[in-house]
Amino acid sequence: MAFELLTPDEMTEADRLTIGAGPVDGIGLMRRAGGAVADLVLSRFASAHPVHVLCGPGNNGGDGYVVARLLVESGVAVRLFATGVPRAGSDAALAAAECPVAVEPLSAFAPEPGSLVVDALYGAGLSKPLAGEVLAAVARTVEAGVPVVAVDLPSGVSGATGEVLGGAFKAAVTVTFARKKPGHLLFPGRAHCGEVIVADIGISDATVVATGTRCLENDPAWWRPLFPSPANDAHKYSRGHVGVFSGGVAATGAARLSAMAAARAGAGAVTVLSPGAALAANAAHLTSIILRRSDSLEDAIAFLDARKPAVLVYGPGLSPEPEVGRFALGLMSHASGRFGALVLDADGITSLSHQRAAFFEAAKRPMAPALVLTPHHGEFGRLFPDIAGDPSLSKLERARAAAAKANAVIVYKGPDTVIAAPDGRAAINSNGTPLLATAGSGDVLSGIVAALVAQAMPAFEAACAAVWMHAEAARRFGPGLIAEDLPLALREVVARLSV
Ligand SMILES: NC(=O)C1=CN([C@@H]2O[C@H](COP(=O)(O)OP(=O)(O)OC[C@H]3O[C@@H](n4cnc5c(N)ncnc54)[C@H](OP(=O)(O)O)[C@@H]3O)[C@@H](O)[C@H]2O)[C@@H](O)CC1
Numbered sequence: 001m002a003f004e005l006l007t008p009d010e011m012t013e014a015d016r017l018t019i020g021a022g023p024v025d026g027i028g029l030m031r032r033a034g035g036a037v038a039d040l041v042l043s044r045f046a047s048a049h050p051v052h053v054l055c056g057p058g059n060n061g062g063d064g065y066v067v068a069r070l071l072v073e074s075g076v077a078v079r080l081f082a083t084g085v086p087r088a089g090s091d092a093a094l095a096a097a098e099c100p101v102a103v104e105p106l107s108a109f110a111p112e113p114g115s116l117v118v119d120a121l122y123g124a125g126l127s128k129p130l131a132g133e134v135l136a137a138v139a140r141t142v143e144a145g146v147p148v149v150a151v152d153l154p155s156g157v158s159g160a161t162g163e164v165l166g167g168a169f170k171a172a173v174t175v176t177f178a179r180k181k182p183g184h185l186l187f188p189g190r191a192h193c194g195e196v197i198v199a200d201i202g203i204s205d206a207t208v209v210a211t212g213t214r215c216l217e218n219d220p221a222w223w224r225p226l227f228p229s230p231a232n233d234a235h236k237y238s239r240g241h242v243g244v245f246s247g248g249v250a251a252t253g254a255a256r257l258s259a260m261a262a263a264r265a266g267a268g269a270v271t272v273l274s275p276g277a278a279l280a281a282n283a284a285h286l287t288s289i290i291l292r293r294s295d296s297l298e299d300a301i302a303f304l305d306a307r308k309p310a311v312l313v314y315g316p317g318l319s320p321e322p323e324v325g326r327f328a329l330g331l332m333s334h335a336s337g338r339f340g341a342l343v344l345d346a347d348g349i350t351s352l353s354h355q356r357a358a359f360f361e362a363a364k365r366p367m368a369p370a371l372v373l374t375p376h377h378g379e380f381g382r383l384f385p386d387i388a389g390d391p392s393l394s395k396l397e398r399a400r401a402a403a404a405k406a407n408a409v410i411v412y413k414g415p416d417t418v419i420a421a422p423d424g425r426a427a428i429n430s431n432g433t434p435l436l437a438t439a440g441s442g443d444v445l446s447g448i449v450a451a452l453v454a455q456a457m458p459a460f461e462a463a464c465a466a467v468w469m470h471a472e473a474a475r476r477f478g479p480g481l482i483a484e485d486l487p488l489a490l491r492e493v494v495a496r497l498s499v
Pocket residue numbers: 011012014015029030031033056057058059060061062063121122123124125126127128129130131151152153177201
């Protein structure tokens with residue numbers, strides 16, 4: 001299975017390149033697309049009676065005419081409802097001409113119990129919010145409670161952004177072609193797609209690459225070759241040393257969660273850098289984790305000089321005050337030769353919103369550490385208000401813009417976490433689980449990222465791996481999960497990735 005995601009524009013380009021290279025032409029691709037949907041209907045919804053096929057005026061509708069014809073040829077009872085007539089000379093017009101089913105107006109569509117709806121109204125060409133008769137068709141489908149098979153995308157869902165325009169069908173199954181689209185993975189669109197099946201319609205892997213796509217569905221298949229495994233002659237520091245800054249006496253748990261996660265994710269040594277006032281609290285709860293007093297930037301630099309950790313985690317359990325941001329800037333300007341990467345999380349991000357310009361400038365200096373930022377929606381909006389406030393940008397585009405602006409790998413968290421690199425690469429995570437919506441789970445994620453980077457995994461792939469592992473650990477543990485459970489649950493995930 002290939003993991004590239006294609007925007008509707010990139011899919012159009014893949015289509016154009018495929019037709020240009022021959023031998024398959026536009027109607028040939030459409031027949032294959034409709035054929036894949038018809039096969040799905042026959043195998044999964046064999047008892048549906050009748051099948052209502054809803055056709056729009058473009059090529060999505062063209063696929064619908066193919067589906068209707070193939071189902072009738074297989075003996076299925078089919079009714080076909082259309083919103084308009086395909087443009088003369090188009091592939092959709094050819095498909096309509098080949099279809100023997102009488103066309104009824106969409107206003108006559110009234111699904112009954114036992115029927116199935118094939119939604120072929122709009123796909124990649126969705127250009128405006130659903131309205132009027134189409135919205136009424138969505139409402140009648142919901143009211144009837146009948147399953148929907150969506151062709152390419154549920155009508156109303158943007159393939160590029162996952163936005164729902166006006167309203168959208170909720171599909172049990174969506175059959176898309178060649179590759180998934182960002183809108184299948186980004187919410188709210190993802191919640192409308194149901195199971196997404198990718199049908200091969202003859203668009204080659206090389207053609208997909210030629211579209212220039214730089215976005216992938218997050219999956220171990222493509223980052224696992226870079227997943228670290230300790231060398232036979234490893235010692236604890238060569239396996240990667242992570243330093244985690246602790247909050248004050250009443251806020252030490254977050255750093256310990258991050259530290260334990262870093263250790264479970266394979267860092268050979270983890271040090272918690274604790275304010276003196278919180279040393280006792282940290283000492284009471286740490287065993288294999290090293291504890292070191294750090295009350296000032298000088299203390300931190302002394303640690304860096306003495307221990308040369310590979311990666312620092314800064315943010316869990318801190319506060320949003322400007323001095324917290326200034327400390328982060330101080331660390332960044334002393335990175336050279338002392339540590340390689342800085343993972344900024346939580347208030348380590350929010351505090352920098354007091355000195356954005358200085359941060360963005362510092363992040364671009366040649367001696368700056370590699371940066372990974374792990375904001376949730378609120379933190380993202382505080383550090384990148386212009387990007388967050390631009391309604392024309394999808395979550396994917398926001399993450400990419402932020403990565404370029406901060407010269408950082410951005411892990412834009414949520415049920416559809418997007419990971420973006422400053423060079424334009426991006427990934428959308430798809431194994432997220434609501435079990436992770438629990439206090440402290442973000443602290444754990446920052447520790448996993450740090451551990452993988454400390455073990456020499458490149459920052460973008462490390463962030464992608466960490467996001468996937470975090471969710472996989474939560475899924476394996478299951479209901480009742482609290483953040484403390486995640487580090488131990490990681491053990492099995494790491495073990496499986498390491499074989
Ligand atoms: N590319 C490929 O490789 C392959 C593509 N294939 C298929 O083609 C599909 C893309 O086809 P497509 O480009 O013709 O766009 P499509 O989704 O049919 O919509 C365009 C029409 O709908 C209209 N319209 C849009 N939104 C509307 C709204 N809310 N309310 C009302 N009208 C609205 C829009 O109007 P306009 O914007 O022009 O005003 C235009 O008339 C793709 O999803 C896949 O199924 C397959 O056959 C196999 C290979």
